[in-house]
Amino acid sequence: MASRSVFNDASERVFTVQYRAKVADPQMTPDEEREKRAAAYALVQSKYDAGVPFFTKDALRDLARQFQANGGPGGKIAVTGLDGVTVHVPLESGQDYANRPYGDDFACVIAKPLVRYRGIRHLLDKRRIPAGGGVQLYVNSIRETYMPVGVGYSVEVRDAQTNEPVSLLPVAGYDAVKQKLDQTRQSLEASKEFAQIRSTLASVALPSGIGKVVALACSTMAAEINSPERSLAQHALVLLLRDLLSRDGSRPDVEGRGSGPARIQCFAQDPKYLPVDEQVLQENDVAVLDDPGAFLEIDETSVVLSVGPDIPVREIVADIARPAIMIWDKVVEMNQDQTRTDPVTPRVERMIQDYIELPFPPNDKLFGGLAIYVRKSAF
Structure with missing residues (x-):
């Protein structure tokens, strides 16, 4: 097990x-x-x-x-x-x-x-x-x-007797996780929320050379901790962003503005991933990395997705890179920030000055209070 x-x-x-x-x-x-x-x-x-x-x-x-x-x-x-x-x-x-x-x-x-x-x-x-x-x-x-x-x-x-790893939570099998992710992806793609994301990204000039999507702390889709629907939705968004920004012809890009390679790479990192998560993600061409591999992938060509992490993702990114796009918790004034594990700090506030903030469709159940940050073309 x-x-x-x-x-x-x-x-x-x-x-x-x-x-x-x-x-x-x-x-x-x-x-x-x-x-x-x-x-x-x-x-x-x-x-x-x-x-x-x-x-x-x-x-x-x-x-x-x-x-x-x-x-x-x-x-x-x-x-x-x-x-x-x-x-x-x-x-x-x-x-x-x-x-x-x-x-x-x-x-x-x-x-x-x-x-x-x-x-x-x-x-x-x-x-x-x-x-x-x-x-x-x-x-x-x-x-x-x-x-x-x-x-x-x-x-x-x-x-304690066999020394075999065991589960203290219900865990879905491969077929169930694969099916749920496929269904979530189809549902999200057809939703008003994703139509708004597509329209929002089409409304600005995106940085050139977008080549990868890096997902951090999207949690396990297999184990029933809190709400697996959140994890499924976040991973579905990773796949849809890849399709949206790719130029492989299989899916429309953002009104012809996608300027990345023929197929954008996807990377994901979360120590909570189980073998079932890894198998399903890898079959969807998402490379699952051990910590700190995903941070090493983040550069100026990256789209970074992180929702409510329990590590200071925004502070780490502020030190190591200026990604093309960041989709994460909306940056608020430091004295209003109650997110202790991924707080707004002076360096995060300075980094955000290099970005245009765009709205992310509100959905507390699946995504929380996110915003889209697109690097200014003049940066």
């Missing part, structure tokens, strides 16, 4: 793949800790104000290389912080995860490593969380305050 990621809370039945490899600080007195923490906050803020990129393709590419080379138990991943100090994070893949939150019949095992992303708000987070014995701990250690990227993991739930 396909593997699963453990849930934060068994009663909520919500996926989590952001288990965090903690980087601890050395022992110090309370006064030393206050002094060092204040220095860390000041340095991070000064780097941010000076425009130093917190996320770079070189750093992400290096982490991907290390995951491949050192991904087994006993390996270590080298991560360099904003202060220039490199730490070596021991890999925990294959080890038991904490306790057994679902009873003695199920074991939780730490699986493959992932990139742990921390945006500026997370790095400067001064909140404290309760620990055992009433002790209050900061969200980040001092060392982690310097680390926009770190190491996280997916976690598998397994049968």
